[in-house]
Each structure stands twice: as C-alpha cells, then as structure tokens.
Amino acid sequence: MPLLEVKDLRVNYRVYEGTLKVLNGVNISLEKGEKVGIIGESACGKTTTVKSVMRLLASNAKIAGGEVRYAGEDVLTMAKGRLRDLRRKKMSMIFQDPSAALNPVFTIRQQLYDIIKFSADTRLSKEETHEGALKYLKEAALPEPERILDSYPFQLSGGMKQRVSIAMALVSANELLIADEPGTSLDVTIEDQIMRLLKKIVEEKEISVILITHALGTVKNFVDRIYVMYAGTIVEEGPTKEVFNNPQHPYTQMLIKAVPKLTGGGVPEGILGQVPSYLTPPSGCRFVTRCPYRMEVCDQVPRMYKAGTDQKAACFLYDEGHRSK
C-alpha cells in the first residue's frame, strides 16, 4: 500500500466572480521513502494539491470530489483528533518564504519549543524540550544553536530562517515531508546548500518527500519521480531522468525548452499564452489553448496514456486511435 494516495482530487475555490475549478482530477501516489516532485508554472494547482493533503486549504476552498489516503486512511474525512495526530507525528510542511512561515514576534526558542511540546506524547521537562531543540537545529546544520534560539526571525538571514523552518518541520515529519518551493526565495548558492542538506536528511531518516518547485533544475537532482502539473491536472508522470531527457507531453517539452541553458544557444521562445482562467477552463484537455499539436479530439478530457519508455502522459497524441503523425 502506498504511503500517500491522491485519487481524482477536485478542488474548487469560491470567489466573488464565481467558482474557480482549480484541481481537475489529480492523481498522485507516493511510496514509503520515495521522493517525488511536482513541477509546473505558477497557479497550476501545485500548492492546492499539497495543502489538500495537509488539510490546510483556505476557507473558501471546497473539495468537490476524490480522496486523499494516508497509509490507507482517508485524510479528507478523518476526525480532527486523528488529523492532529498525523500532523503531530507523521507529516509536516516547509513553505516557500521562511520569513512568512516564522512568527516575527516570538523568538525561535519559543516557536521551536512549542512544536516540540506539541509533538511529544508526554509532558516534557524544560531540559528535555531544550535538548530536543538542540538536536533538531543540529540536524538542520545550524551553527551556534544557543544564539539562534534567542534570535527573532528578523535577526537571521534568509538561509538561516529556512534552516530553522526545516528544523521545525523535522520535529513532526517522521514519514512525510512536503517542501513547497523551499529554495525559491534564496540565492542560488544558499539554495544549493539547503537542497543538499534536505536531501541528506531525508535519505538518512527515510522520509518520503513531495517537492514542489517551478525551478526545474532543482527538482532534477532531488527526486526519483516527477509529476508535471498544468492548470490543475497532472499532464505527465515518470522517472525524473526520463521526464527530463525524453519529455512526452507537449507542455513538458515546451517547459523544459523554455529554460535558458548554461551551454548557451540563445533564449528559447517560451510558451505562448497563459494558464487558462479557472472560472471557465477548457472543458477538454486544459492545455488546448497553448498546444501546438491541437486536434479535434482535444475537446475531450484525455486519460493518462503510456508514453515514451516509462512515462504516462495525458495527451491524445499517445492514444493509438488518434495518432495522426
């Protein structure tokens, strides 16, 4: 049984203008100890997907269908107390912007102690809490832990703050760690350090990871498998190497091509147009408005077809009946 299974998940947001149909049947599965990545442009539903897993969706979001199973249990309908146990012991999340994730008016000590006490089964003594805090700060490779504990977030650099939020996430993430763009707000040199650290920790402790990013290079060195997301749908999935070396879905192909290469060769054209409005998304394949291979059949919703050596792509190009090439 997979550790996490997201099946046909549909999430809508109610807004003033109407209903945004954001997630349109998302399927993701994650084995124990596996690292998967979700890539795609901004506003493609990556964060909505993982927030559904943590049940952290905003109050105007509505689950319109599908299920999220964590080790077989249905997360979306489970009792509050059980959910609390999961968040306490099993899974946790690292957010994109550490300055927004940390509370500016409390010291790191207060914030980290709170989490350690929250996740412990018994009442911890002061010394035990402190010991725990030192242990997690050490795991996150933070020098001078005492100084860090007495600091307010504004006294730390961006990279330090992100290490602190990693330490905080590690308290509860014994099985699953969700990292939502953990390096995006940092400089490349610092991002490189953070990603190497994170990889080392999760491999040592055999924690499963979902890494969300729009920086394709970052995800390439980190995860075993990749889901490519576009406008609330998974358009391609497969082993990392295959997806990068031999992308199948037109969106994946264009996305990878759009990255400026260190080897030169000029700036690619990019993908024309933009993600469709979620108020009135295309009824069939949602990429149809930007796809160069548009066919008549594309006004229907494609299922996942086998594509390439080891991938699946939600594209009619890979349906025997419709292949027109």
Place this chain on the structure above:
Amino acid sequence: MNSPIMTGEGLKKYFPAKGGVIKAVDEVDFEIQKGEVLGVVGESGSGKTTLGNMIMGVYPPTSGQIIFNGKPLPSRAKDRPVQMKREIQMVFQNPASSLNPKRSVKQALEVPLKVNRGGQSVRQRVYELLELVELPVEYADRYPEELGGGEKQLVAIARALATNPSLVVLDEPTSALDVSIQAKIINVLMRLKDKLGLTYVFITHNLSLMRNVSDRVMIMYLGKVREVAATEEFFRNPLHPYTRMLLSSIPVVTDAEEAAKPEKIQSMGEIAGALDLPPGCSFNPRCSHVMDVCKTVDPPLLEVAPQHWCDCHLYPKEFKPTPTA
C-alpha cells in the same frame, strides 16, 4: 575599440548605519559599450541594485563619478537636464508594484510622454509603444489587475521606452516571472535592443540567462567587482573562485549543462553582513582556495587574461599582451 556610452570611475556608495557604514558599492569601475548588454550578476546584498540606482541618479555616489556619452553625469536625478534623463531609463523587478494599480495602461504610458513632450499626439504614441512591446493596442484601456505578470512587465518596459532612451537599466526584469513567460519577455527585450539600438545594463542573479543574452558579464560580491569578461570567455574560463562557486551551484536541466560547469566547488557559508566585512578579500571566509594573504590583503582587479579582469590572489600577475613586432 568603440567608444563607451557610459563609464563609472571609482564609484562608491556608503550608507551610514547604526554601528558603522555599509559599503554597498565600493570602488567600482565599469564601462558599457554602445549597443551591448552588460550582465551585472551577484547574490542579494552584492550591490547590484545600488549600482543601478546610482546610474539612475536615485542615490548620489559617496565618491566617484559616472560619465555618460563623454560628459559627466550629475549625481542626482534632479540636477540632470531633462534631455539627459530621457536617455537613461529603468525597468524594475516587480511589475505588480512598479505600476500604479489605479492607472490604466494608457495613463501609465502617458506620464513620461507628457513630461517629455514630443511632436506627435500622445494617443498615437501610446499605441506605438504597445505595438513595440508586442501587446495588442486594446490593452491601452486595461488596468494592471487585468493583466498577467508578463504583460504587466511588458507595459513597464513600454513605459521605460516612452522617452526614446539609449540606455536602459533592467533590474531583475524577469525574476518574478515563470520561465515560460521569462522567455517571452527576454525575446521582446532582445528584439527591441536590435530595433532601437539600445544598450542594456542587465542586473540579475541568473547566470544561465546571462549566458544567453549578455555580451559581457560582470560579477559583483559585497560591493566589489570580482570578475569581468566577455560572455564566451567568461563561461569557458571562469577564474574567480566565487564565480566558480556560483556556476557550480546553478541547478541545470540537461546533462550537457552539467558537463559545462566548472569542477564542483561546494557552496559554503553565506554572504557576510555588510557592516563587518572580513579583512582582506571579503570573500575569504567562503573561499575554497583561501590562502594566508587573502585574510590581510584585498586583491586589486587586474586584467589577468586578454579582456578578462579578476580580483583574486590566485592570479597575481597582470596579463601583458605580447608585443607584435
């Protein structure tokens, strides 16, 4: 060599701060040729934007001066003649905050046109500008909130071009955008450069992008120029250990790029606080080649290979062109 459109001589910008001075830009010399793209690259806090702001006249330099078209540029924008201000324009990082949300695209573009009265009708020129940045003329009556991030940035570019500048400072124009949109914006910028004969000072932290658009790359770290070379030479033969660390930290997409990186120098440490700079070469605490001399003597910027400057004790000898008899 052709004549430079702008040169900076011994530019310094110190900010007084509690407990000392922050040397945001310290003894920077630069030269920009007409029609070239100069990539100014560095981490946050390296002084790139301060340099851009001095070019714009936002901050007067503490010392040093900028020569523009052979004439010294008054250090404050308000002391510059309108004709001179017209020639130098800037595009900011975040179009969402650089455009007034209460002003339509037309109103945003009219401001520079009214200040710098030209012969033709304002309306005509607004349409012309929109066409120039490849936006439909209907956009004139839209408001920023109705535009995508990329489109907003195109409006900001159109606004910068309204006065027919010859030099444009681009301060991270695409770092707030997705790669697919980034590619589109960069392509428009490069087409505009060729069409209008513009010169760009392209401030960015993205070296992969610079590989593809700039003619020369200038690396900054803690207010100083560390390495300058033509793009080809720079990427073929990166000299400064900081440059190599930056290059090897870049997350890349293809195997060919991985091979193009210099030998792996693991990124260590963080950029020092600008208040207490390390003595000697300020990069020494993070440098993998640190020597005793680095901790006491700040190396000068020397031409260590033809047209390739670098400030590092590893390259002590100045390159002397062999005289051709």
